[in-house]
Amino acid sequence: MPWVDKLSEPQELRRCIRDLVALSTLPAIWKDYNSRQIADSAAAALLSMLNADVIYVTVPGLRDEPVADVMRTSQAVSIGSSGHIERILRGASRGRRDQISAIDNPLGKGTLRIVAAPMGFGGDAGIVAGSVNPQFPSETDRLLLGIAANHATLAIQRWHAEAEQRRLATVIERSSEFIGIADLDGTPQYLNKAAFDLLGLSGTEEVQRLNIFDFMAPDERTRAHRELLPMVMRTGRWLGELNLCHFKTGEIIPFLVDWFRIDDSRTGRPTNMATVSRDLRHQKKLEADLRRLNESLEQRVAERTSELAEALERLTLEAEERLCADVRAQQLQAELHHASRLSAAGQMAGALAHELNQPLTAFTNSINAVHRMMANGPPAPHRVATVRDVLGEAADQALRAGEIIRRLREFVTRGETEMRIENLPDLIREASHLASAGTGPHGVQVRLSFDPRAEAVFANRIQLQQVMLNLIRNAHEAMAQSEWRELEVVTARLDDKSIEIAVADRGSGLPDNIVEHLFEPFHTTKVDGMGLGLSICRSIVEAHRGKLGYEPNCGGGAIFRVTLPVPPER
Ligand SMILES: Nc1ncnc2c1ncn2[C@@H]1O[C@H](COP(=O)(O)OP(=O)(O)OP(=O)(O)O)[C@@H](O)[C@H]1O
Ligand SMILES: [Mg+2]
Structure with missing residues (x-):
């Protein structure tokens, strides 16, 4: 160096x-x-x-x-x-x-x-x-x-x-998860604090005497030995739910266990196994609470549903009963209409006999006259025209009698409820004619006045005629004692939507105690009256989507006003 x-x-x-x-x-x-x-x-x-x-x-x-x-x-x-x-x-x-x-x-x-x-x-x-x-x-x-x-x-x-x-x-030490490391034979090497707490382990010495399979609930050990450990060793990991056991209390605790193998990074050979596991008690409790909540909710929904079903059944029954009652009421009303018409017809029978008597007497007279003219053989040529005129008069009278009978039959025939556009003046004229033929006082001056803008009405002719007939008859009857006997029937167009028929008389008028119950059935001041006329009238008018009202006639008498809708344009 x-x-x-x-x-x-x-x-x-x-x-x-x-x-x-x-x-x-x-x-x-x-x-x-x-x-x-x-x-x-x-x-x-x-x-x-x-x-x-x-x-x-x-x-x-x-x-x-x-x-x-x-x-x-x-x-x-x-x-x-x-x-x-x-x-x-x-x-x-x-x-x-x-x-x-x-x-x-x-x-x-x-x-x-x-x-x-x-x-x-x-x-x-x-x-x-x-x-x-x-x-x-x-x-x-x-x-x-x-x-x-x-x-x-x-x-x-x-x-x-x-x-x-x-x-x-x-x-690792502070983690709330169970974290542990063990030898490949299952001897624990390290457990964090959470692991000690969760399993109630008191110290390292105690742990060193144990094996990781001792941590598991007894009935989990066989599965862990036979399936889980081999899978960890073979694949490197097993993740799933496993019950562990608390050492002090014996409580079985569910865990989500992540169990994995640790390999030596240099040799690649397994050296240890370890786990990071989560205590599932809290989660399971929440799930159970949620399940219970769901069940009680379902039960409450079921109870409420059955209550609603019962209520619905009750309502349906009530609706059916109401429907039956309505049908009965309609039947009753129809009966009353019919009865009213029959009673009116009965009361008119005498008058009609008188009415029929006139044309029939005239007819008989004409026929007798012709008979006389032809008693001595065929008439002289200058009398043939006279014979033809007399026979013509007889035929007219027979037709008139037939017409009276036809109207009566039509009037008493029940069940004609068809509504159609009717000519209001014709309808009123006819009713007035029938009423005048009744048993009321004589010498009543009848004035009919029609508004040309109120000629059409959408109605059942017989029913509306019955209304007019009742009102006119009442008016006639009210004027029995009057000196001034004047009856006015006036039609008018009120606006684009309604027309009005007013029946005004100069009769006795109505005392207050009668006005109170005027349209209720069976309120009458007449010896032979049934007190049904006005209540029937109101029902019929309302069935035509109209209104019937009363007001006193100034200067004495009564006015009844029928308001009806204008029929749709054709
Ligand atoms: N124009 C009128 N003027 C005075 N009173 C009337 C008039 N119209 C009805 N009334 C009173 O109202 C009552 C009830 O009339 P309503 O037509 O309902 O029955 P009624 O005429 O008595 O009997 P009916 O069933 O034969 O018609 C009558 O009894 C009468 O007292
Ligand atoms: Mg009456």
């Missing part, structure tokens, strides 16, 4: 051996030192060994820690100038290992000879030694500097690695 050859002097050799021995003891001292302490210790040792004036050490910090600079000088240096010296030496530390440079001595007079030994971290990391001695550095100095730099590098690297390990160990 060339440098050994230069150590010709035994004294120098002794010094070199002494210093090398001293340097070799440093790593043991640095065992618990951090980077800065190592740098400082190395600087102090080198300052005395090299007999140098300044030693400057720059070492990298751990991860994001700052770089540590340490400077040791043979003489006291003020803080102000130390920064300046450091800057100069930091530049020098980047130089090559064997490069020696001479700079103006920043510590005092003369020249400072400096040499650097970089450390294996890259960048500025390294040791710089400086001396005003013109012989500096000797080969021994450079040797010692290089060895010190190597020792410091290794010590700092070890410090960094240990710090990293301590960090990881803290994470």
